[in-house]
Amino acid sequence: MDPLPLARLQFATTTSIHFLFVLVTLGLVTLLVYLQTTSFVTRKPVYERMVRFWGTIYLINYVLGIATGIVMEFQFGLNWSGLSRYTGNVFGAPIALETLLAFFLESTLLGMWIFGWHRLRRGVHLALLYGVAITAYLSAFFIMAANAWLQHPVGYEVRDGVAHLTDFTALLTNPTFTMALGHVTSAAVLTGGMVLAGISAWLMLRRSPDYELLRKSLWIGLVTVTIAGVPLMGFGFAQFGAVGEVQPTKFGDDAAKAQAVADFTARFGPGDYLPPAYANASLGFMILIGFTLAWAFVMLPLFYRDWIVRLKFPLVIVGLSLPLPFVAAILGWLTREGGRQPWAAYGLLKVDDAVSPISGGVMLASFLGFTALLLTLAVTNWVLIAKRAARGAADPALGRSLADVTAEDDDERRPEPALAR
Amino acid sequence: MELAWYATLGLVFAGYLVLGGYDYGVGLLLSGIRDDGQRRAALTAVGPFFLGNEVWLVASLGILFGAFPRLEGELLSGYYPAVVAALVGVLLVTVGVQLRGRPAEPAARARWDRVVVAGSALAALGWGALFGGLLQGLPLDASGHVAGIGHLATPFVAATAITLVTLVAVQGATFLLLRMPKGQAADRARLVRRLVPVALGAVALATLLGSLSADVRAAVHPGALVPLLLLVFALLAARLLAERRPGWAFVASSLALVAPVLLVGLGRYPAALVSTVDPAATLTVAEAAAAPATLRLLAWVAVPFVPVLIGFQAMSWWVFRGRIDGKAPVYW
Numbered sequence: 001m002d003p004l005p006l007a008r009l010q011f012a013t014t015t016s017i018h019f020l021f022v023l024v025t026l027g028l029v030t031l032l033v034y035l036q037t038t039s040f041v042t043r044k045p046v047y048e049r050m051v052r053f054w055g056t057i058y059l060i061n062y063v064l065g066i067a068t069g070i071v072m073e074f075q076f077g078l079n080w081s082g083l084s085r086y087t088g089n090v091f092g093a094p095i096a097l098e099t100l101l102a103f104f105l106e107s108t109l110l111g112m113w114i115f116g117w118h119r120l121r122r123g124v125h126l127a128l129l130y131g132v133a134i135t136a137y138l139s140a141f142f143i144m145a146a147n148a149w150l151q152h153p154v155g156y157e158v159r160d161g162v163a164h165l166t167d168f169t170a171l172l173t174n175p176t177f178t179m180a181l182g183h184v185t186s187a188a189v190l191t192g193g194m195v196l197a198g199i200s201a202w203l204m205l206r207r208s209p210d211y212e213l214l215r216k217s218l219w220i221g222l223v224t225v226t227i228a229g230v231p232l233m234g235f236g237f238a239q240f241g242a243v244g245e246v247q248p249t250k251f252g253d254d255a256a257k258a259q260a261v262a263d264f265t266a267r268f269g270p271g272d273y274l275p276p277a278y279a280n281a282s283l284g285f286m287i288l289i290g291f292t293l294a295w296a297f298v299m300l301p302l303f304y305r306d307w308i309v310r311l312k313f314p315l316v317i318v319g320l321s322l323p324l325p326f327v328a329a330i331l332g333w334l335t336r337e338g339g340r341q342p343w344a345a346y347g348l349l350k351v352d353d354a355v356s357p358i359s360g361g362v363m364l365a366s367f368l369g370f371t372a373l374l375l376t377l378a379v380t381n382w383v384l385i386a387k388r389a390a391r392g393a394a395d396p397a398l399g400r401s402l403a404d405v406t407a408e409d410d411d412e413r414r415p416e417p418a419l420a421r
Numbered sequence: 422m423e424l425a426w427y428a429t430l431g432l433v434f435a436g437y438l439v440l441g442g443y444d445y446g447v448g449l450l451l452s453g454i455r456d457d458g459q460r461r462a463a464l465t466a467v468g469p470f471f472l473g474n475e476v477w478l479v480a481s482l483g484i485l486f487g488a489f490p491r492l493e494g495e496l497l498s499g500y501y502p503a504v505v506a507a508l509v510g511v512l513l514v515t516v517g518v519q520l521r522g523r524p525a526e527p528a529a530r531a532r533w534d535r536v537v538v539a540g541s542a543l544a545a546l547g548w549g550a551l552f553g554g555l556l557q558g559l560p561l562d563a564s565g566h567v568a569g570i571g572h573l574a575t576p577f578v579a580a581t582a583i584t585l586v587t588l589v590a591v592q593g594a595t596f597l598l599l600r601m602p603k604g605q606a607a608d609r610a611r612l613v614r615r616l617v618p619v620a621l622g623a624v625a626l627a628t629l630l631g632s633l634s635a636d637v638r639a640a641v642h643p644g645a646l647v648p649l650l651l652l653v654f655a656l657l658a659a660r661l662l663a664e665r666r667p668g669w670a671f672v673a674s675s676l677a678l679v680a681p682v683l684l685v686g687l688g689r690y691p692a693a694l695v696s697t698v699d700p701a702a703t704l705t706v707a708e709a710a711a712a713p714a715t716l717r718l719l720a721w722v723a724v725p726f727v728p729v730l731i732g733f734q735a736m737s738w739w740v741f742r743g744r745i746d747g748k749a750p751v752y753w
């Protein structure tokens with residue numbers, strides 16, 4: 001069995017699952033920074049309740065961000081050893097920087113944030129969240145730089161058949177990097193807003209308690225969707241120009257495509273140099289979703305006299321729109337990654353040469369195993385988020401102590417409370 | 422430069438084994454705790470450090486990829502089953518620990534705790550097998566291909582896998598000895614003293630099987646004896662100190678987890694991957710490293726930032742130092 005399609009499918013599956021979670025991580029952490037800063041400044045209790053409620057949801061979501069991220073990290077070596085062998089000198093650098101500068105700090109700081117409630121000073125506790133947010137964006141920055149390099153290799157030269165780094169700044173000014181970074185981060189913030197709005201809408205329909213918190217969250221969510229949609233579309237359309245120039249086979253016109261194919265054939269021998277059709281179809285659907293979400297602004301006037309709640313159907317619409325940004329994001333990646341086929345690094349290394357020399361059987365087992373595991377975990381995670389949300393904003397998990405917990409579910413089953421001594 | 426990065430890689434991975442080691446050790450020991458509240462207390466002891474521990478693994482992989490791209494590709498794909506086992510184990514622990522506190526029903530929490538136990542065992546087995554595999558070499562040919570995965574199925578690899586499980590169990594036990602309330606100290610110390618002989622037995626078995634294996638004898642030079650002795654003495658020290666000096670016992674069991682990294686690093690230097698079929702295909706540290714320009718770029722970033730990173734970790738250790746009590750924040 002040919003390991004290549006399996007390796008590709010596995011990469012596409014794990015990365016897509018990873019992205020569904022980190023999209024929410026990035027978006028929610030941004031909103032949490034806003035909420036906790038407001039709570040810090042105004043000292044209004046509703047904001048602290050919001051931080052604790054949405055913070056719990058953020059943390060549940062974060063779990064799978066980490067779990068799938070670790071799989072991603074291993075996957076390069078496991079399935080794409082050719083990629084590290086030929087392009088590791090260049091492509092490895094942003095990945096290494098990401099792990100050191102971003103992940104390492106992010107998780108350390110987040111650990112302190114979770115366990116620092118009521119233990120650290122309010123200012124320190126807030127500063128930790130800022131640290132978490134900054135490092136989360138740093139990780140998006142470096143990973144997109146790495147991805148952009150695969151889309152359009154720059155700042156390197158080939159010696160002894162291996163790419164060598166010559167200019168790191170070129171990686172950071174790569175045209176496929178800047179626009180994509182703007183687009184991805186706007187997409188994340190929009191998704192964060194949609195999560196706030198969507199979950200709040202469902203909870204209001206279920207008449208969950210703490211109306212004040214839910215109404216505020218709905219408002220903040222919808223305003224976020226509205227605002228983030230503007231740069232999202234701006235950067236999105238700007239990508240056509242930036243990417244089309246360096247990847248003629250993706251967004252070029254017919255003449256540019258034919259010329260690129262001729263050029264590749266001359267350099268690498270005959271082959272199929274045109275991307276698969278699904279890449280283009282995905283693009284269309286993503287843009288459709290983008291324009292649909294842009295209608296979020298019509299909900300804002302409905303907050304006048306709470307019409308949005310009294311009419312009810314706007315809440316249903318908001319709730320039903322919750323999956324849209326997630327679908328759009330996957331479609332966007334199918335466009336970007338599918339559209340650069342058959343290249344692992346565009347114009348430099350084909351996917352056939354990048355894949356590990358592993359037997360198809362092992363690859364199949366690994367693909368089936370990891371896909372089943374990650375999908376199970378992902379679904380479990382969403383169920384836990386839904387259940388957590390359905391319990392409403394009372395009793396958030398964040399900021400409790402061992403004594404609270406043991407008092408809360410202590411009964412005759414356990415005559416001797418934990419740590420009573 | 423390569424040597425400095427190789428040492429850094431070893432250091433960071435050793436950091437992961439020490440810190441992640443007590444996560445998995447505590448994870449394994451959960452299997453012996455009947456009561457939900459006590460299991461939660463044990464995880465609360467790990468609590469604030471948990472997220473900061475496994476990033477040492479992520480950082481090792483980052484360094485491996487950035488500074489030794491060729492080693493990364495050949496190591497991970499050459500030892501596929503061991504790496505995948507470790508990876509799945511790490512995943513299960515990460516997910517299990519963080520999600521076990523979310524459901525309100527104790528039965529659901531107990532199910533997640535079983536996931537944590539299984540994950541901890543798998544992670545330790547996987548890393549142990551990887552160590553064993555590294556020490557016995559692999560059928561690497563000159564083009565960097567490895568034929569099949571059967572080369573991992575040897576008694577020696579099985580023994581090193583089991584050894585690592587026992588080492589993390591000791592590490593988990595000394596960690597709990599250090600962090601759990603004073604009243605439990607006597608029981609905890611007894612557990613350490615009981616686990617150490619098991620670990621020593623596993624080390625002895627692995628050493629015996631290793632010295633019987635021609636591949637291991639060919640791959641490893643006598644310098645490996647030093648870390649091996651360190652391992653034995655560290656274990657003995659952990660046992661002796663458990664009663665009176667829990668802090669030092671923890672240091673000793675941590676050293677016992679640093680020793681395997683030294684063993685693999687020093688015992689085979691200058692080889693990074695030893696080929697059992699073609700001596701010319703053996704990958705040395707210098708060959709495995711990235712080009713000088715890449716290493717320099719990484720060093721420019723690492724030298725100023727690594728102290729900052731460790732500083733933040735130290736801040737977290739300091740803020741949450743000491744034994745846990747009823748006021749300890751709970752989240753897991």
Ligand code: HDD
Nearest residue numbers: 180184187236237239243287290325328329332333335336
């Ligand atoms: C919330 C999700 C979302 C929404 C609503 C949109 N996008 Fe998008 N899009 C993404 C999320 C995304 C993404 C997942 O973030 C991608 C994948 C790669 C990337 O850089 O961003 C992406 C890629 C991507 C690409 C491919 C870049 C490449 O191949 O290198 C283009 C041309 C656009 N987008 C354009 C648009 C336009 C014109 C939109 C709306 C009017 C739009 N996107 C809405």
Ligand code: HEM
Nearest residue numbers: 022025062065066069070072073103107136139140143184
């Ligand atoms: C395809 C290559 C990718 C790899 C190898 C990768 C790797 C990882 C790893 C190892 C983690 C866990 C770190 C930890 O333990 O804290 C992680 C988390 C994260 N990743 Fe990725 N990732 C990839 C793609 C992306 C993309 C495209 C984005 C966003 C634009 C992204 C954003 C994040 C963020 C924000 C986190 C931290 C938050 C969380 O864990 O939920 N990653 N990634």
Ligand code: HEM
Nearest residue numbers: 008011012015016019143146147333334337338341343344
């Ligand atoms: C998180 C968002 C990402 C998603 C959803 C995603 C999606 C995909 C998809 C769908 C494919 C398969 C393409 C096909 O089969 O035609 C793919 C391949 C690949 N992607 Fe990504 N990708 C993401 C980010 C990245 C990043 C950040 C990197 C690099 C750092 C990367 C590197 C690769 C590689 C090496 C392949 C395999 C070679 C290939 O088939 O082109 N991806 N990805």
